[in-house]
Every structure is written in C-alpha cells, then in structure tokens.
Amino acid sequence: MKIGFIGLGIMGKPMALNLAKAGHELAVPERASLTAEIRDAATVLPDAKAVAAWADTVILMVPDTADVERVLFEEGVAAALKPGSLLIDMSSISPIATKDFAARVTASGSAYLDAPVSGGEVGAKQATLTIMVGGPADAFARAQPLFAAMGKNITHVGEASGAGQTCKVANQIIVALNIQAVAEALVFASKAGADPARVRQALMGGFASSRILEVHAERMLNHTFTPGFRIRLHQKDLNIALSAARDLELSLPNTALAQQMFSACAAGGSAELDHSALVLAVEQLAGHSLQK
C-alpha cells in the first residue's frame, strides 16, 4: 500500500519504519528534522497536502486534538485525500472531536479510523503496540495488515467513530487511578512504620495486584522517575477525559482528583518525570518520603 505518514516524533518514526520494513511504500512531508534513516525508507514530498494527494492511506501521529484539526483542515490533508482513500488517526485525542473529524472526512468520500495506541516508545520500536480502533468494519479489515506491522494486541472496539479514542481514555483513567492507589497505599504503609517493599510483595497475587503494582511501585520505592510516560502527557490525556466528560455530562470525581495531583507534581517541577512520580505529591501531603 502507498502510505503517507504525518507526525514522525518519538512514536511516529519507529511506527513508520516498521511499515516500510513490512514492504509498504512510504511518503512523508519534508522537514529539516527528518533523519537519514527516514529519508532512506521514504519518499519525501514537499508538504502534508502533497503526501495526502499521493497516498492510498494516510496515517496521523501528532500530539493533540488541535494538531489533528490543523493537519486535516488547515494544511489541506482532508481536501487532498483521493476518493476511496483511508485516513487513520493514531494520535491520542478527544473522542468527541474525533466524531466531527470523521464525519467531515467521510463526507468527502474517504474512510476514517481512529486508532490510538498504548505501549510507549518501546512498543513502537518492537512493533508490540496495543491498538484500539474505532470505525467501520470494512475500513478496519483494510487497515489490519498495517496495524499488524506496528502492534500486537489489536482490538476493533466498535464501528462508531471515536470508539478507539474512548477506549484509550478509559485506559489512561485506570492507569492514573491505579498509580494513585499504589502511591497512597505505600506512603501510608511506610509512614505507619512498615517496609513498603515488603508490603508490595505481600500484596502481589491478591486482589490488590495490578501491572501498576508490579512495575510502577518499584519506581516509587526507588524514586527512579526517568520516563517512561511523562506526567505532562498524562495530564494531556486526563484533560481529554475531563473535557469529554463535561461535554457528555458525566462526573468523574477520582479522575479529576488524579489530575489535581498531577498538577501538584507539575507545580513542583516534575512534569517531565515518569507518571509514577505522582507519588511525590502524595509524599508531600504526608510529610514523608518512601526513600530511605
């Protein structure tokens, strides 16, 4: 397939290279920052619009909702798409805005999938991303070989546009709240005089067990907060959750509180640390550090 790839950041670059490795023709828009590896693997066209006009399938991997809107409707990608082509937005953005973007792209004769990922830079490089997809079944079937070149656990969440983004939001809510759970439990245990590492060990395998207790609790105990996934990005994702919740008219009290805890971390200068550093805000509220 002729794939246009827009957004060659930490995630996008290894994803695009994996598509090229799988034998797909790749085009990207010119940018001073393009590496030799990308220039070797892809055709470089003058801009995003030219990439869209050339491709059968255009993949977006940009930071936030406003970036998707700009690429699609200001830089001319939506208008340049060939009839019958496929637009796949793999960015993590608002599920509400996604419905609107999908309607506008679909109206001009292209198909639209939202397909955000989780698994981070490591998952992008190793082609083991979790991919959560919303959109029509036939478009999903068409995109399946591309997803298979970039990820492993691929779920068609639903036919409605935004279902993939909604699933990603649910993921980010659970991860944030599970981090908060482990942070409060370990800081409590430590201030009460117990060894938090032994407490973690005792809880593994029981009803308190989670991937966060397995992986992030270790980071909290050692205060090793090299990202990983940055607090700043998790704040962005909870902002999507809380904005969508406001639009949908529902209240998410614990998600709102977790966002406030992340804001407290940012206020303390920790926005670029791994999200397990949320424990720093809990430690501050306890006047007590997990570090010996």
Add this chain to the structure above:
Amino acid sequence: MKIGFIGLGIMGKPMALNLAKAGHELAVPERASLTAEIRDAATVLPDAKAVAAWADTVILMVPDTADVERVLFEEGVAAALKPGSLLIDMSSISPIATKDFAARVTASGSAYLDAPVSGGEVGAKQATLTIMVGGPADAFARAQPLFAAMGKNITHVGEASGAGQTCKVANQIIVALNIQAVAEALVFASKAGADPARVRQALMGGFASSRILEVHAERMLNHTFTPGFRIRLHQKDLNIALSAARDLELSLPNTALAQQMFSACAAGGSAELDHSALVLAVEQLAGHSLQK
C-alpha cells in the same frame, strides 16, 4: 498445640475447623450459636477467659478494633493468658490501636502477633487465605504451622506490632481505588457510546490490567452484586485507614473520596452489596447505567 479460638463468624468458623483438621486441640467459648460441627471439633468452655486460661495460643477473629479491645481487656482474656503463651489477632483492625494492645499483652509475659487476612469466606474454607503478619520473628516462627493450616500466601511483613494490620490497610486502599478506577473508566466509555465489555477486553494485558479489571469489572457490567465483600465492611476498613492517617498526620485524598463514594452507595441502600457496586454511585453521577 492447644488453641483457643474466639470469634466463630463467617471467617472464624472455617479457620478454626481447618486448625482442628490439622490435628490441633481446639477450645471455644460457649455460645448458643455454636454449630454441631464446632461442638464436635472443639472443647466448649464457659467463656473467653476460661479459653485463654486453658490455651497455649489464643486466636481472635472478631469484627473491629473495639471488639478486640473488649475481648482482651474487658472479658479478661489478656489477664488470663498463661505466661509464655501467644496471642494472635487475625481480625482486621486499627494498626495504631494494635501497637497499644500488643504492648499491654506483651508486658504481662505473652507474645503478640497481628495477622489479618484477605481472601474472604472462600479462602477461609479452602485454607488459601493471604495472611499478613506483624510481630517478633520467634513468635512468627511458632505460629507458622497454624498459619499454614489456614492460608497459603503468608508474609512476615515486619517485626513491629501493627505491620500486618498496616499491610491489610494498604491492601484495602488499593482495592477500593482500583474499583473506583474501573468504575469511572467503564461508565465513561459506555456513556461515550463504546461497548464497555469490549473496552475491558482491549485493556486486559496492558498497563491498565489488574485483578479488579479481571474480576470486578465483570460484576459491574452484569450488575451482579451478590457479595463477595460487602460495601459495609470496606467502609469499616477505609475508616481504619483514614483514622490511622489522621493519627499519623498524613493525607490520603483519593482514599477519602472512595469512602465518600461508598457512603453514597450506603445512602442509596447498597451497603450490603458487593464492593463492586461502587459503580452504582458513579452511574448516578453520570446519569447513565452500564446495564443495557
């Protein structure tokens, strides 16, 4: 060993029977509610004080902090304990009060362990309880064969009295907050128009995975809230967490919020339902039910 067992409720009764099955001599205080099974397996003595005077090891399994205090210091168990005997409190109570109880029992020449459990009625019957133990290493070694007759995952959390209770509190904090996480994520996803069962499926195996996502999410999706572990008991445990946090001077904002959500459930008449019914409070805040 000659074991006195005080507190033959839903948990205590199968635990005592498992000790008898393992070949230990058992005595219990007279009560009209004693079943024939217990009367067959144990010597029935007139009261708790007589049981303590007879036994080498006394095990308590009563509902709350005040019950332990009453049995030990009003019903005369602490005073009746033989010098060199062992008191094991397997109730889930305050880690702060435990330090005081242990100091008073130890002062009169007995050893004290706090050893709360998790795993519920099923774990008690099948002798697969998780047991979290605080207290001196020699007392732990002495109790080990008893624990092995009642449980499976047995951790000596620390030598300090209260370390077992502290670990149990940490467990209950994480479980409550992980339930809250899954409840907010699934209600959000469902109100946003996605199928929450497919969302759950997509998230299993990733960073959002937990025993709660595995087990309690199912109960939420089907609205099957037969306990399980009752909201009323989880409220009791979070009350222990929040009272201890106040005494220790630390703030647990998410734990406090989870307690408020449980209170909202209780206000709605759901206190005797399984704790996964916390989702009912989230549904109410969303004006939206997971049930189709």
